[in-house]
Amino acid sequence: MKITILGCYAATPRTFTNPTSQVLELNNEYYLIDCGEATQVQLRKSKIKFSRINHVFISHLHGDHFYGLIGLVSTFMLLNRTNDLHIYGPKGIKEIILLQLKYSNSYTGYQLIFHELENTESEVILDNEKVTVTTIPLNHRVYTNGFLFTEKIKYRKLNLAALDEYNIEKCYFQKIKNGSDITLENGQLISNATLTFDPEPPQSYAFCSDTVYDEKIIEIIKNVDVLYHESTFLETEVALAEKTKHCTAQQAALIAQKAKVKNLLLGHFSTRYTNIELFKTEAETIFKNVHLANDGKVFEF
Amino acid sequence: MKITILGCYAATPRTFTNPTSQVLELNNEYYLIDCGEATQVQLRKSKIKFSRINHVFISHLHGDHFYGLIGLVSTFMLLNRTNDLHIYGPKGIKEIILLQLKYSNSYTGYQLIFHELENTESEVILDNEKVTVTTIPLNHRVYTNGFLFTEKIKYRKLNLAALDEYNIEKCYFQKIKNGSDITLENGQLISNATLTFDPEPPQSYAFCSDTVYDEKIIEIIKNVDVLYHESTFLETEVALAEKTKHCTAQQAALIAQKAKVKNLLLGHFSTRYTNIELFKTEAETIFKNVHLANDGKVFEF
Numbered sequence: 001m002k003i004t005i006l007g008c009y010a011a012t013p014r015t016f017t018n019p020t021s022q023v024l025e026l027n028n029e030y031y032l033i034d035c036g037e038a039t040q041v042q043l044r045k046s047k048i049k050f051s052r053i054n055h056v057f058i059s060h061l062h063g064d065h066f067y068g069l070i071g072l073v074s075t076f077m078l079l080n081r082t083n084d085l086h087i088y089g090p091k092g093i094k095e096i097i098l099l100q101l102k103y104s105n106s107y108t109g110y111q112l113i114f115h116e117l118e119n120t121e122s123e124v125i126l127d128n129e130k131v132t133v134t135t136i137p138l139n140h141r142v143y144t145n146g147f148l149f150t151e152k153i154k155y156r157k158l159n160l161a162a163l164d165e166y167n168i169e170k171c172y173f174q175k176i177k178n179g180s181d182i183t184l185e186n187g188q189l190i191s192n193a194t195l196t197f198d199p200e201p202p203q204s205y206a207f208c209s210d211t212v213y214d215e216k217i218i219e220i221i222k223n224v225d226v227l228y229h230e231s232t233f234l235e236t237e238v239a240l241a242e243k244t245k246h247c248t249a250q251q252a253a254l255i256a257q258k259a260k261v262k263n264l265l266l267g268h269f270s271t272r273y274t275n276i277e278l279f280k281t282e283a284e285t286i287f288k289n290v291h292l293a294n295d296g297k298v299f300e301f
Numbered sequence: 302m303k304i305t306i307l308g309c310y311a312a313t314p315r316t317f318t319n320p321t322s323q324v325l326e327l328n329n330e331y332y333l334i335d336c337g338e339a340t341q342v343q344l345r346k347s348k349i350k351f352s353r354i355n356h357v358f359i360s361h362l363h364g365d366h367f368y369g370l371i372g373l374v375s376t377f378m379l380l381n382r383t384n385d386l387h388i389y390g391p392k393g394i395k396e397i398i399l400l401q402l403k404y405s406n407s408y409t410g411y412q413l414i415f416h417e418l419e420n421t422e423s424e425v426i427l428d429n430e431k432v433t434v435t436t437i438p439l440n441h442r443v444y445t446n447g448f449l450f451t452e453k454i455k456y457r458k459l460n461l462a463a464l465d466e467y468n469i470e471k472c473y474f475q476k477i478k479n480g481s482d483i484t485l486e487n488g489q490l491i492s493n494a495t496l497t498f499d500p501e502p503p504q505s506y507a508f509c510s511d512t513v514y515d516e517k518i519i520e521i522i523k524n525v526d527v528l529y530h531e532s533t534f535l536e537t538e539v540a541l542a543e544k545t546k547h548c549t550a551q552q553a554a555l556i557a558q559k560a561k562v563k564n565l566l567l568g569h570f571s572t573r574y575t576n577i578e579l580f581k582t583e584a585e586t587i588f589k590n591v592h593l594a595n596d597g598k599v600f601e602f
């Protein structure tokens with residue numbers, strides 16, 4: 001699992017900080033999560049191929065999470081994209097994008113498929129051979145979802161020495177990876193367990209931004225490998241966090257602890273703080289494996 | 302007159318190039334012209350005070366000319382702006398901005414005043430003690446206007462030596478700048494011509510982007526001090542220019558020559574060209590005073 005942070009700051013883009021956007025690479029697929037203004041420029045800086053992005057997830061309709069989407073949709077058009085683009089986001093996202101395309105007299109040469117969300121209960125919104133994506137209803141000033149990405153069980157790993165010993169031809173490898181036993185030409189049955197090792201356990205990633213401290217999400221994100229949780233403020237601003245429906249680093253750490261996640265990734269920092277290391281220090285008083293997002297940073301778990 | 306180029310490239314923002322936006326400073330007032338994605342970041346880089354911007358002019362509703370407007374409107378809100386903001390642009394701009402504010406459940410604390418344009422004939426859209434702004438109807442793929450900024454006649458310049466000689470008190474200076482004669486306490490009339498010099502001649506700036514080669518604009522922009530004219534392509538791509546309703550550097554120079562402007566500023570370069578100096582070379586075969594826009598560049602005329 002690879003997470004590329006394109007932007008992780010709250011509110012307004014500045015010379016050296018960008019609003020929320022990140023790319024999750026999981027099971028060889030790319031998922032763009034949120035798309036603040038100028039996300040397409042951040043994608044270029046991170047050298048992420050535009051054509052690899054087929055699914056975009058928008059948490060909520062505050063500008064620092066989606067103002068870059070129309071620009072990306074337009075650029076895909078200029079690049080003569082042909083692949084379908086799936087956009088998952090709150091009801092309204094379709095109207096906003098299509099209105100702007102209408103006035104610019106532009107039509108995408110590719111299919112733009114909107115999956116508008118209105119449900120306040122957790123639901124599966126994408127389920128294929130690679131991944132299951134489930135919403136995490138969040139408590140913010142407008143309708144907001146986090147997203148839980150759970151990798152599908154991977155193929156079994158080939159035991160090359162055993163395959164060699166039984167002289168098994170390459171054309172059977174995929175079948176074996178899928179878990180099949182093999183019958184040799186002499187009639188001998190070789191069990192799959194002899195020919196393979198257990199696969200890597202599937203990984204999971206939970207993205208939770210923006211939200212007030214809310215223990216309701218714990219059940220959904222329990223035991224995930226990585227939790228990205230917003231921490232707009234430090235505890236010194238806990239009252240402001242509550243008022244604006246955001247979290248402090250300590251509150252994010254509490255959620256991580258209670259949900260027994262393996263790693264906590266903090267982001268969505270208010271631009272009022274000049275030293276974001278303070279977020280790590282604060283969270284580490286509660287939870288051990290804390291990582292700090294920063295624009296352009298890449299995490300591999 | 303000072304022109305700060307925030308972005309001057311066509312189509313899509315990239316790591317080191319920005320879509321169209323510029324700030325004109327004329328007679329001590331700031332005018333933002335076009336507002337491509339991430340214009341607010343370019344404003345910060347150019348250290349232009351956000352609070353100085355009270356008038357925004359949008360030429361047309363292609364993304365590279367207005368996708369940054371909603372972000373700027375939102376940031377003004379976060380900065381607790383109180384001044385009115387006037388937005389001049391094609392019909393539709395109001396619907397696009399208000400729809401996004403509605404879904405983000407946001408209301409600006411300042412007045413957002415839209416002046417939607419539909420007229421295909423040139424018209425005065427702003428006229429006050431500082432400036433007259435007139436539309437320049439352009440011929441592009443969607444409804445488009447350029448903008449002609451004409452400074453009002455300035456105050457007469459004080460002849461300090463003469464004022465001193467007649468012992469004229471400071472409280473009369475503004476009246477004298479306005480052109481009044483003065484009667485001394487002894488009854489002697491001192492003519493304004495004795496006390497002042499002629500003011501600097503008022504300056505004018507014409508912004509023309511995007512447009513196909515169109516001699517109809519010549520009458521409107523005649524003799525301006527500075528003409529910004531789009532030159533998306535070089536003559537080698539003249540057929541493509543015609544097809545996409547853009548201009549070449551040579552065509553822009555022809556317009557400059559026929560309109561007898563004093564200076565030609567070229568911009569809106571296609572990102573296909575790696576050496577924009579070629580635009581200057583091509584235009585100079587027709588017209589002498591050619592300047593090349595570039596992101597972050599400041600021109601004073």
